[in-house]
Amino acid sequence: MLRSAAARPPSLVQTELNGSISLAAAGSWTAANVHELERFIEEARATCGGHRLAAVGAGGITELDTFGATLLSQLTLVSSTAGPPARIVDLEDRFVDLYAQVHRFSAVPHAPAERHNDLVVRLEALGKATVSAIHDLASLAAMLGQICVAFTRTLLRPSSFRLTSAVHHLDRVAWQAVPIILLITFLIGAIIAQQGIFHFRKFGADEYVVDMVGILVLREIGVLIVAIMVAGRSGSSYTAELGSMKMREEIDALQTMGLDPVEVLILPRVIALIIALPILTFLGSMSALYGGELVCWLYGGMAPDIFIARLKEAISITHFKVGMIKSPFMALVIGAVACAQGLKVKGSSESLGLETTASVVKAIFLVIVLDGVFAIFFASIDM
Amino acid sequence: MDTLISVRDLVVGFGQRTVLNGVSFDVRQGEIFGFVGGSGSGKSVLLRTIIGLLPVREGTIEVLGTELSQASEQARQAIQRRWGVLFQQGALFSSLTVIQNVQFPLREFLNLSPGLLDDIARVKLEMVGIKADDHNKLPSELSGGMTKRVALARSLAMDPELVFLDEPTSGLDPISAGDFDELIKTLQKTLGLTVFMITHDLETLHAVCDRIGVLADGKIVACGPMETILKSTHPWAVSYFHGRRGGALAARHLTKAE
Numbered sequence: 001m002l003r004s005a006a007a008r009p010p011s012l013v014q015t016e017l018n019g020s021i022s023l024a025a026a027g028s029w030t031a032a033n034v035h036e037l038e039r040f041i042e043e044a045r046a047t048c049g050g051h052r053l054a055a056v057g058a059g060g061i062t063e064l065d066t067f068g069a070t071l072l073s074q075l076t077l078v079s080s081t082a083g084p085p086a087r088i089v090d091l092e093d094r095f096v097d098l099y100a101q102v103h104r105f106s107a108v109p110h111a112p113a114e115r116h117n118d119l120v121v122r123l124e125a126l127g128k129a130t131v132s133a134i135h136d137l138a139s140l141a142a143m144l145g146q147i148c149v150a151f152t153r154t155l156l157r158p159s160s161f162r163l164t165s166a167v168h169h170l171d172r173v174a175w176q177a178v179p180i181i182l183l184i185t186f187l188i189g190a191i192i193a194q195q196g197i198f199h200f201r202k203f204g205a206d207e208y209v210v211d212m213v214g215i216l217v218l219r220e221i222g223v224l225i226v227a228i229m230v231a232g233r234s235g236s237s238y239t240a241e242l243g244s245m246k247m248r249e250e251i252d253a254l255q256t257m258g259l260d261p262v263e264v265l266i267l268p269r270v271i272a273l274i275i276a277l278p279i280l281t282f283l284g285s286m287s288a289l290y291g292g293e294l295v296c297w298l299y300g301g302m303a304p305d306i307f308i309a310r311l312k313e314a315i316s317i318t319h320f321k322v323g324m325i326k327s328p329f330m331a332l333v334i335g336a337v338a339c340a341q342g343l344k345v346k347g348s349s350e351s352l353g354l355e356t357t358a359s360v361v362k363a364i365f366l367v368i369v370l371d372g373v374f375a376i377f378f379a380s381i382d383m
Numbered sequence: 384m385d386t387l388i389s390v391r392d393l394v395v396g397f398g399q400r401t402v403l404n405g406v407s408f409d410v411r412q413g414e415i416f417g418f419v420g421g422s423g424s425g426k427s428v429l430l431r432t433i434i435g436l437l438p439v440r441e442g443t444i445e446v447l448g449t450e451l452s453q454a455s456e457q458a459r460q461a462i463q464r465r466w467g468v469l470f471q472q473g474a475l476f477s478s479l480t481v482i483q484n485v486q487f488p489l490r491e492f493l494n495l496s497p498g499l500l501d502d503i504a505r506v507k508l509e510m511v512g513i514k515a516d517d518h519n520k521l522p523s524e525l526s527g528g529m530t531k532r533v534a535l536a537r538s539l540a541m542d543p544e545l546v547f548l549d550e551p552t553s554g555l556d557p558i559s560a561g562d563f564d565e566l567i568k569t570l571q572k573t574l575g576l577t578v579f580m581i582t583h584d585l586e587t588l589h590a591v592c593d594r595i596g597v598l599a600d601g602k603i604v605a606c607g608p609m610e611t612i613l614k615s616t617h618p619w620a621v622s623y624f625h626g627r628r629g630g631a632l633a634a635r636h637l638t639k640a641e
């Protein structure tokens with residue numbers, strides 16, 4: 001930068017002669033003094049507004065950078081009277097190039113930002129949100145369709161299935177998830193049992209705690225908790241992976257090699273989830289029952305063999321089936337939502353974050369909706 | 384002439400591997416210093432070490448008169464505001480538009496009015512040849528050449544005294560690369576910059592660099608103006624500057640010099 005030893009405070013002096021004003025700029029016109037400089041311009045605009053500005057003397061300027069040059073260039077335009085803009089005179093030679101460069105670009109007037117009616121803006125936002133919700137549903141349906149097509153194609157040509165990839169993802173979403181799923185469902189089972197004992201004891205109905213824990217865990221809580229955990233844990237990572245591949249054009253690269261991204265990337269992931277979720281649901285349900293049993297024993301004083309006997313009476317294989325039947329469908333929804341969101345990522349890291357959040361929120365929402373639909377279905381077939 | 388960067392006996396490595404082994408050179412005020420070396424020879428590592436992103440094993444680095452590893456946090460930040468860096472991949476903020484990328488350092492370090500903020504950013508973008516139509520695009524919507532130009536505009540946002548450019552013309556077609564060279568030369572003259580530039584581009588080295596450093600085997604094997612470099616006898620420098628692609632340019636340079 002053209003920084004001389006002569007760093008002096010900037011100044012702008014006005015002189016009036018026969019109705020036209022001259023300005024004399026001096027000192028350091030640099031970023032460090034930009035506040036003062038902006039104030040000078042404002043003042044000049046206020047006082048010179050109606051007068052003709054003859055020239056701006058710049059002989060006293062000892063330091064100039066692009067900030068100062070931009071402001072100096074604006075200074076030539078402060079007068080609102082007709083006629084050519086003021087000229088800069090006496091600028092030191094070493095600054096002339098810089099000023100010319102900056103002036104070439106900064107003197108171009110730019111269109112002021114458009115102003116909008118507030119109501120219209122809101123209506124527009126509402127309309128956009130509605131349309132994008134419809135698009136979301138459509139893209140989810142499209143993703144489910146693509147997964148089905150890819151699946152059918154794989155059935156016809158089993159050798160094209162990416163077994164290695166599916167096993168790798170199975171390891172990540174099932175095996176590595178086991179400890180945390182066991183821990184959380186254990187705690188949930190224990191908490192339900194504790195609350196049950198605490199409240200049922202008032203009616204002397206301690207034993208029914210076992211019914212409650214058994215039915216609730218096997219039919220609803222086991223599969224729901226596991227599905228929500230998996231949506232948060234694996235769904236988000238699917239979205240982030242596919243999204244960052246989309247960002248770096250890796251998915252386009254796959255496509256141009258004649259490979260189907262759904263078949264290569266999405267199908268193995270979704271299949272891994274569909275296999276993983278029932279396994280995790282089973283393990284989670286058992287862990288929750290175990291937690292319930294421990295609490296009944298230690299907190300409620302119910303011996304384990306009584307718990308087991310009572311459990312045998314209370315639940316039937318139907319309850320277990322209801323929970324297990326739901327789980328692969330939930331897995332499909334989680335996988336499809338996660339992958340659809342992942343493919344929606346645009347070029348920025350912000351959109352990656354947005355889609356990952358959207359993926360988890362939508363997957364959890366849809367899992368709960370699906371659970372409600374299944375509840376109606378099972379009720380109507382008496383299961 | 385003042386020395387802006389002074390590197391002495393620099394050693395940098397990762398784990399067992401030593402990438403730079405005793406590198407010494409100076410960059411003087413107001414010059415364009417070109418830096419060449421084979422792919423993977425450690426040019427980017429050297430740049431990242433100078434700007435403080437990688438730790439120094441041995442040796443000293445003085446930038447703008449201060450040794451960064453010894454400086455206080457405050458002194459280091461003050462120095463960092465006096466340089467600009469153009470990273471090899473551009474490193475634009477992907478969620479900000481082109482103009483917001485340039486405004487970012489201004490917004491952080493200077494308390495400008497919104498109008499002036501816009502004006503300054505527009506001037507900087509126009510200076511590097513980005514037209515107003517492209518100011519509101521996102522980085523993902525830019526071509527490779529435009530990305531480099533925007534990154535250059537951002538590195539120049541704070542009016543630095545010193546800019547570091549990591550392969551600014553790699554990945555550009557020869558004409559764009561030539562334009563970019565011109566641009567750097569013009570900016571260097573008008574803004575009085577000192578430029579430290581890593582490049583593979585023989586044209587760039589011949590056209591704009593005042594002095595050149597050649598990195599091979601973890602050391603500077605030749606350093607000086609083009610004439611000196613062309614006389615170097617180091618095998619890598621010989622094959623690079625007198626090889627199939629370098630030979631013609633070297634011949635042209637020598638005839639021009641005579």
Ligand SMILES: Nc1ncnc2c1ncn2[C@@H]1O[C@H](COP(=O)(O)OP(=O)(O)O)[C@@H](O)[C@H]1O
Nearest residue numbers: 397398402420421422423424425426427428429
């Ligand atoms: N973070 C890192 N960890 C380990 N090795 C690295 C790292 N960064 C660079 N290297 C190694 O240092 C060497 C020099 O790399 P680099 O400076 O990027 O090469 P270039 O000269 O092409 O810019 C390479 O062999 C690279 O593998």
Ligand SMILES: [Mg+2]
Nearest residue numbers: 426427471549
């Ligand atoms: Mg490199």
